[in-house]
Amino acid sequence: MREFVERQRAAREYDAFLSKKVEKARASMRAGQGRSSEEVEADFTARRAELLQKANKAGA
Numbered sequence: 001m002r003e004f005v006e007r008q009r010a011a012r013e014y015d016a017f018l019s020k021k022v023e024k025a026r027a028s029m030r031a032g033q034g035r036s037s038e039e040v041e042a043d044f045t046a047r048r049a050e051l052l053q054k055a056n057k058a059g060a
Helices: 002-030 038-058
Strands: none
Touching: none
């Protein structure tokens, strides 16, 4: 029974944490501080290309 109660408490705490995190993210997007998925993907595509180029130079 104690384990059940502990799991329920942990689940409630996680739900509260997640709700706060999502609301904070939504607020930053409304304030114009966020980035679109396309912007993030373009940034990481460039980073991957740079890392591959460095790896190829190091292996050559």
